[in-house]
Amino acid sequence: MEINLPEVIAEVCAAFVAYERALVANDIETMNALFWNASETVRYGIAEIQHGGEAIREWRENCAPVPASRMLHRTVITTFGTDFATVSTEFTSDETPLIGRQMQSWARLGPANGWKIVAAHVSLIPKP
Known part of the structure; x- marks a missing residue:
């Protein structure tokens, strides 16, 4: 298995950037489109847990938007072969003294579906 093929990193980076733009813009349709809508999808949030695409969609319809001042730090993309990453x-914003951590597992689910988030975890901790 080849790790970090440049063309795969570029594809995942583009998908991640699209998700981040949608997150900051509160573009629920795009965020939902980038999550795998399947019962196996899991999202652990700061104060909530969703199991399954439908639970994630329902939560997203009712959650508060992320702060517009959100800034990313130390983003690391690692790809494994051509279909998993x-x-x-880490992220910060003007609205909290905490530092956020976000991890996503992405999978390429065929040519018609493209890259999707299949698992995600978000947490906050005090800044070191």
């Missing part, structure tokens, strides 16, 4: 990043 992880994205890890």
